[in-house]
Amino acid sequence: MSHPPAAPYRGDFIAWPGVCGFIGEGGAGGPAIQPHAHYAIQLALGAPKGLRVQHGRHAEWQACAGALVPSRSTHTIDVTACEFSLVLFIEPETPAGRALAARLQGRPELLPDEVLACSDRLAHAWRVERSHDAVREVCTQLLQSLSGTAAPQPSDPRVLAAIERIHQHVVQPITLPELAQAAHLSPGRFRHLFVEQTGMPLRTYVLWRRLLHVWTLLTEGESLAGAAHAAGFADSAHLSRTARTMFGLPPSVLQVKGPLSTARREAALQRATTTGPVSVWRKAARSATSAGDS
Known part of the structure; x- marks a missing residue:
């Protein structure tokens, strides 16, 4: 059975101190992601479905709504079949990064469908408001819910x-x-x-x-x-x-x-x-x- 071709990838790089990543729609022609490991903790979401993750170089692909990948863990992701996707890289030394590292204990975690509750707000902030600050706010709320920490606000x-x-x-x-x-x-x-x-x-x-x-x-x-x-x-x-x-x-x-x-x-x-x-x-x-x- 043939499948319709994936829509071309259209996205943006987003970044603020401690966090960076990609937000976009479609999958064809997006950033080529090969099995790799890096210092950042990774959060990936795919809406309404279609996200696949692979932990390790030769493991089975797993379909999920979202995934958390610990620092230095070999992995790759596939967003080709996603209508909308978010991939964030979290600096491990931030409060959110430390809390996520404690949660993961070096093991990747597949996230339940409930994690996509923010996807409509995120898509609106990106597509309609076209506001980096609005995207950042939704992403920050998502990270706070997953890590149980609030972003530090320097006051000294x-x-x-x-x-x-x-x-x-x-x-x-x-x-x-x-x-x-x-x-x-x-x-x-x-x-x-x-x-x-x-x-x-x-x-x-x-x-x-x-x-x-x-x-x-x-x-x-x-x-x-x-x-x-x-x-x-x-x-x-x-x-x-x-x-x-x-x-x-x-x-x-x-x-x-x-x-x-x-x-x-x-x-x-x-x-x-x-x-x-x-x-x-x-x-x-x-x-x-x-x-x-x-």
Whole structure:
């Protein structure tokens, strides 16, 4: 019996500190996912059905509504038959990551159909609202329900000042002693305070910020090599190694284009009609979107 061909994949890369991933519809032509293992904990959802996961290189494929995959566990997923899918990579050192790691105990977990209760809201935030913030809110609520933790909200003014400095100088080298000195703390005390407030080590946080900046530039039409350089990576190979280490995929897949990327480009074009030459408004757009992803 023949099956209808899968719809072409249309999606977006989504990211905020501690979490990144893909949201999209259809399956054909989407990111090619081979058996692999990576540092991030992975959450995959497929609606209304069609998601398949394989744990290990030679295990049987299993159909499910969703799955959680622990850090360093070899796996792959297939979203070809899904109408709508979400794949998130969660940094293990965040509060949600630590709670999920404790839940999984190194073993993958298939999730029940009830996990898809958020899919309609998620699809609306992505397709209709075309809002990265709205997608982030639904994803955050989903992660909170699965992990039993709330995302940390930094409140210490010294950490807030450090975060702002990182945002403003994301393309430049920034060190722990430099930030600690500005906060009038020892490097050891500042390191502890930063992790306590953000849920992430400083080095990991800076890498996330640079990856977010790469994504912003790519959605505005920058080349991969140009985005890597502009975000403070030595070259595209350095960016590729970082992306593969943090979520198991090459940075080229960040270039998938969906409603979120389209909305960003439309906003940039709108600014172009009111603020003058491209060289001026594009720089402003990059600065604004980079700050808006915090």
